[in-house]
Amino acid sequence: MDAAGADVTGRGAIRVIALLLALAAVAAIAAGCGDKEVVREKPVLVPNGNLSAPVPQRANDSGAVRIAVVTHGPASSPFWAIVRNGAEAAGRQMDVLVSYRAPDVYSFERMQELIDQAIDSRPDGLVVSIPEPGLSVVIRRATQAGIPVVSINSGSNVSRRLGVLAHLGQPERRAGLLAGRRLARSGVRRALCVNQEVSNQGLDDRCRGLAQAMHEAGGVSTVLGIDDMAASTPTRIANAARRHRAQAVLTLNSTGALLALEGVRKAGLAGRVKVATFDLGPDVLNAVLRGQLAFAVDQQPYLQGYLPVVLLSQLARYGLFPARRGLIPTGPNFVTKDNAQQALDLSRRSIR
Incomplete structure (x- = not known):
């Protein structure tokens, strides 16, 4: 056999080997179909030396981190739709369960009820807005129960004294x-x-x-x-x-x-x-x-929904959190004729 024929034969053998390896990989994948197993990373329960109260017992042992979000903005509000979009996007990306609830119309009493219900569900973290100081009692109940709380939007001036870990919003x-x-x-x-x-x-x-x-x-x-x-x-x-x-x-x-x-x-x-x-x-x-x-x-409402879920997820899983009791500002940012087009493109996607 001449050199050219040997080269052709060698290339043919390589192709055969590659085909066999590919078939083996496909077979392995096919064999695994139906046996897929989802493993959730279990949280690390940190000692309460870093928190203001004991860490609550988990409501379930599935390993899923659960974050409750209660805001005062009605679901029909375009602004609060962006907040919710941010929270739910973070839930998908962090692989945590997010429950978002808000009154149909602004109601102090209804918001109290929703926060009470969230506390009773024993989540791994609670996100709340604080439109009125009167909500202090129910929010303090959450922190005293050992539920890590992050406040958003309204309430930067009262959150610190309630045991809230951080406030996200604009001053x-x-x-x-x-x-x-x-x-x-x-x-x-x-x-x-x-x-x-x-x-x-x-x-x-x-x-x-x-x-x-x-x-x-x-x-x-x-x-x-x-x-x-x-x-x-x-x-x-x-x-x-x-x-x-x-x-x-x-x-x-x-x-x-x-x-x-x-x-x-x-x-x-x-x-x-x-x-x-x-x-x-x-x-x-x-x-x-x-x-x-x-x-x-x-004031970047998307970040007001997104970042608390990320922060509380990392706290639940690893005990990690930025410096406590601080303000994480999301605004103000000014949109003028010069930069409105970029914001408009993102607004259509419920991000700005």
Whole structure:
């Protein structure tokens, strides 16, 4: 046999060997079908020297980590849909069970009930928002039962004294202050703060921050409480803007922003009264791109849902957690005409 023939024969043998190995691999995979076993990594129960109370007994012995999330935002809210999306995405990625619950409409009493129910289920971690200081009693019940708690969104000013491990959100008063200073730099000296949940401490703090910024600039700010589901709200906002001779309206959620734009337009105030808002959404971002909204303040709600689940999962499994009792800020971030398109692309995916 000549060299060329030997080379051809050698290559043929290699192909045969490769084919046999491939067939063996397929056979091995086929043999394993039907015998698939899912093994969950069991958590490490750390000594309670690092926690404020004893670690609770697990409600089940399956090894699955369970995280309960209770927020005050209604399920219909675009903002809270993003928070939930973040929490559930973290649950999938961390291979933990996430239970997300919220009142159908904002209700302090219903939120208390939901937190009580979550505590009774003995989760490995609890994520809560704290819109009112009155929730302190039930949240303290969770921490005293040894359930690790992380708070999000509202409540940064009370979470530390409740034994909460960390708070994720934006410092609300500072966010209002920075938004107000941005308006002041554009010449605004009279502002209207439109609040859809008066007595929600986080929203009240935004209005206080705006008032501080106006005071620094030699101006004034007025708070208008609204029902952002009422048909009369656009007219009420426009009338208040006229009555207080407002040069700008700052709304505290995306729904309020659209209502303010409608009211200003119908009242013939467009171009004379600036409108800016907290929180995003496709409609808000399109309005920013068109120049109808001066800016939108993004507190990154996706991270407010996502990060607590990741942190509590690592705590349950390995006893790992960042420095306790601190604030992990997720905002404020300002979205303007220059960067609104990127945010809009992500908003369509319920991420921003």
